[in-house]
Amino acid sequence: MRRLLALCLLLLAQWAVAGTQVVDDRGQRLQWSEAPQRIVSLLPSVTESVCALGACDRLVGVDNYSNWPAQAAALPHVGGLEDANVERIVSLRPDVVLLSRSARVTERLEALGLRVLAFEPDSLADLERVLGQLGTLLGREEQARALWRDMNAGVAKVAAGLPPQARGVRVYFEVASTPYAASESSFIGQVLSRLGAANVVPGALGPFPKLNPEFVLKANPQLIMLGDRNGVALATRPGWQGIDAIRQDRVCVFTHAQGDVLVRPGPRVAEAAQIMADCLARKMAGEGGAR
Numbered sequence: 001m002r003r004l005l006a007l008c009l010l011l012l013a014q015w016a017v018a019g020t021q022v023v024d025d026r027g028q029r030l031q032w033s034e035a036p037q038r039i040v041s042l043l044p045s046v047t048e049s050v051c052a053l054g055a056c057d058r059l060v061g062v063d064n065y066s067n068w069p070a071q072a073a074a075l076p077h078v079g080g081l082e083d084a085n086v087e088r089i090v091s092l093r094p095d096v097v098l099l100s101r102s103a104r105v106t107e108r109l110e111a112l113g114l115r116v117l118a119f120e121p122d123s124l125a126d127l128e129r130v131l132g133q134l135g136t137l138l139g140r141e142e143q144a145r146a147l148w149r150d151m152n153a154g155v156a157k158v159a160a161g162l163p164p165q166a167r168g169v170r171v172y173f174e175v176a177s178t179p180y181a182a183s184e185s186s187f188i189g190q191v192l193s194r195l196g197a198a199n200v201v202p203g204a205l206g207p208f209p210k211l212n213p214e215f216v217l218k219a220n221p222q223l224i225m226l227g228d229r230n231g232v233a234l235a236t237r238p239g240w241q242g243i244d245a246i247r248q249d250r251v252c253v254f255t256h257a258q259g260d261v262l263v264r265p266g267p268r269v270a271e272a273a274q275i276m277a278d279c280l281a282r283k284m285a286g287e288g289g290a291r
Contacts, residue, residue, distance in 0.1 A: 022137045024117040025101050025130075032115075035139040036095035042084060042105075045266035046098045046119060047072050049131060052147055052267035053140045061092045067260065068268075090114065096137070121265040122207040124190045130265075147267060154270025158277045159195050166280040167196030172221035172245070175263055177229070180210050187265045191273050195280060197223075213237055223250045223283055225276065227259035252279035 019033040040061040041047040047066035050059060056069065061076045063084070076092065079085040084105040089097060090112060097109055101120040109116050117137070121130045128148050135144025171192055173182040182188035185203030192199055200219035201209065217239045224234070224245040234251065235241045245251055254262060254275065262272045 020137060020139065022117060022133050024133065025120045025126075026118050028116075028118070030096070030115050030117060032095065036137060038093060038095045040078065040089055040092055040094040040097045041066060041072075042078070042081070042097065042099035042103060043119065044068075044260070045121060045264040046130070046134070048264060048266040048268065049134055049147075050098075050138070053131075053134060053138055053143050055138045055140065058138070060094060061089065086112070098134075122186055124187045124265075124269075127187055127265045127269070151267060151269050155191060155194055155273045158270060158273040162195060162277050163281055163285070166277070166284045169197050169280060169284055170200050170219070170222045171197045171280075172200050172216055172219065172224050174224065174226040175208055177226075177233075178210055179213065179216065180208050181216075183207055183209055187269070188262065188272075191269065192276060195273060195277055197276075197280065213240070216240070217243060221245050222248075223252070223280065225252045225254065225279060227262075228253050228255055229259075250283040252283060254279075 019031060020035050021029060021031040023029045037058055038060045039050065039058045041050060041059060042063040044063065044066045047059065047062050048068055050056065051069050051072055056071045059072060059075055061078045062072055064077045064080045066077075067073045076088070078088045078092070081100060081103055084103070086105060086108055089109065094114065096115045096117055098117050098119065099106060101118040103118065106116050106118060117133070119130045119133070121127045131144045131148050132141070135141040173188055173192065174180070175182050175188070181201045182199075183201040183203050183205050184190070184193065184199045186207035189199045189201070189203065200216070200221045201211070220243055222244050224243075235246055240246055258275050261268050262275060
């Protein structure tokens with residue numbers, strides 16, 4: 001009995017010392033004696049997720065692109081992925097900095113003694129995992145699970161409302177004009193799949209591959225989706241005027257605000273599904289103008 005009591009006390013002591021523990025997408029394990037109260041987020045999707053989990057008040061700084069919700073947009077801005085303002089971040093005295101795994105500033109922040117958690121949410125499974133990590137970090141595990149259930153249910157509801165003619169459409173989704181595309185293995189591609197679309201970019205190329213424009217020409221998508229920054233010169237790309245989507249005016253050019261929703265793997269994924277579903281239904285019903 002004494003041994004059992006001693007073991008329980010030891011486990012309790014270890015838990016008390018460990019407090020909050022999170023393993024990030026680099027495999028780095030960090031721990032705090034209590035949940036962090038001062039957070040800097042350098043990733044818009046993570047900013048949105050923190051707020052969706054009811055912890056927006058713990059954010060003390062965000063990157064230049066974190067513009068939703070309004071409470072986060074009003075916070076001090078500390079640069080972006082390539083130009084983070086290290087001095088300003090340090091001055092905010094964060095308990096943790098949340099950023100992308102590809103951020104260049106990670107090592108410098110850690111060298112200055114700041115705790116950093118890096119994330120890489122490329123797929124829907126990644127998004128579920130990151131929500132779980134944030135739930136643990138914030139002490140909001142149940143809220144994170146509930147949020148994921150609601151997001152899934154929202155996408156399913158959108159998919160159920162699509163008309164038959166909007167299904168099975170060969171879609172090309174361009175995320176940048178180089179061109180970079182959202183493949184089948186990206187969270188965007190996976191939402192498209194749940195909507196019944198056929199992505200012309202295979203997942204084997206990676207979530208967001210850089211493509212040769214000839215690839216898109218040969219794939220000949222029936223519908224093209226892209227942001228308003230990329231849409232102007234589509235028909236002037238060599239050979240692209242022969243693509244079915246361009247010939248038949250089946251191109252959805254999303255606004256900047258819609259683009260933010262679509263390309264961020266965060267709590268607005270059901271809203272993103274609705275934006276893509278509206279495009280599919282409108283264009284495949286033969287109605288003009290998605291611009």
